[in-house]
Amino acid sequence: MDFSKINIEEILFPEMTGWLLAAKIFFVLFNLGVIAFIVYVWSSTVYLRRLFLWDLVEFFTFRAYNVKLIEKDWNKIKKRLLTQNPAQMKLAMIEADLLVKDVLFRIGYPGKDLAEQNGLAPGDSVRLVLADGSTVETVVEGVFDLGAQAANERSVFSGLELASSALGRSTDRVSAVETQIADVFASPEVAASLRTAFPQLTVSEWQAKNSDLLTALQSQSTSSYMIQVFVIIAVMLGIASTLAISAVQKTRQIGILKALGMSDSKTGLVFLYQAGILGVIGTLLGIAVSLALIAVFSSVAKSGDSGLFPIEPRLGFVLLSAGIGIAIALISAIIPYRKTARLDPIQVIQGG
């Protein structure tokens, strides 16, 4: 017997071969498209791309990433020190400080704030050196976490008297007042009302000063929504195809059950239940895996004790996602539901 001539699908589903092949080709192309899209989005995300490149370079060169760059920077610093020029030496100190911070950050010891980097704790005495070379002695009262590494490294809060005396200004004058608002995206309206109330002041708000950042955030949100939509479509097609194949495979059983008196709606319910079970199990697994990935990502991408990109799963959002997941699974059952409803038991009985 020439087995190469036997097409197993033609034997199992003689009438389905044509559209099953078309469906397979469609799903393969669709999945390739989704994978290509995910790779594109991933590669356009700077942070992940950078980590990937680091790993790749270290793997092939057998040495820590950017050692050459550090050597170059270090040589530059040494050159500045050798000039014996105070300005160049100050610059060398700043660059050396940045270099050390950069290296520490890369190997996982970033130091989240000034206090940590300088080994300070509440109650310690500290001497601040100002730009003009003058110094101020004070005591650390507390350590703040502003939730941003750059701000934690560069910000010191003090009473107005200390700041004024250090800078040689009177206590009834301030150069700027910064304020925090509950709804960060309401800043244009708040700024407008402040301008009306205090016309003599220059009022600026963060959105106007960071339009590039806003555009980037909006692009990121759009990409995120697009990925979500594609994932939902992929999941829906995946479940629908699984159920459709299941419906084809169970044609004989469904036909027999119908011949024995099972109604169309009850046979369709079998697939609705199957879709519901798939949806619930898939959703629970999805939530568990997502929470685990968030935990892993938060532990990897962090600065000191706080995450660089803190993600806090909210119960409402998790429940909404679960609802969408189960609803998608149930919607996916419509095609097999209709297919089984139309199945004629006579075809099955006479088919043997």
Place this chain on the structure above:
Amino acid sequence: MADIIAVSDVTKEYGTAVKTKALRGVAFRVEGKEFLSIIGQSGSGKSTLLNLLGLLDRPTEGTVSLLGTDVGALSKKERAAFRNRYLGFVFQFHHLLPEFSVRENLLIPTWIGGSKNNARATTETHRRAEEILDFLGVGQVADKSAEQISGGQKQRVAIGRALMNSPDILLADEPTGNLDTENSALVYDLFRRIHNEMGTTFVIVTHDRAIAQQTDRIIEVRDGLISQDVRNDYLAVP
């Protein structure tokens, strides 16, 4: 008392552009609990007639009444419920579900009828399943998978499944067509015992004249028409 089966001027056409008449004005009645066979050549229309009697299809014209009910007037859902409650089917191929055990295959018609959600009904149907399995001589394989038993046993289990809801009419479509001589005789004997002991009306569709000749009444279908409808008296001959 209403007829068990009343078929009046039934025609059945297939196709839309080119129409084929499978039945052309068939009429017959089954007044009491009979043991009859429908015979005919392949393509004569006998299976079409059985499908109409089994509520698996609707006639193009004419009426089919079963147990006094004009089944043509029933909705699809009502027809399914009627089929489950009053009719039993035995097919040429046993059509057992391989995912279930022999006992579970017997219980399927009762599950479809809704007994699974009723504890008392469940106990009764389990007891009935045991009785039927013993009656059919397959009690020893009750817990085996439907795939693990022989062809003859499978057909006996299929007969048991048809009997589970105590049907008034049992429809059999070439029930011995897939069996050897020994098992064919066994199946026929079982049918006769069920008819005698339970009073079930049997309609057996077959092209095997040897089987048909053992039934009490023979209806022959030829080219979509009943060519003969005769009482078989030979059983009464001493």
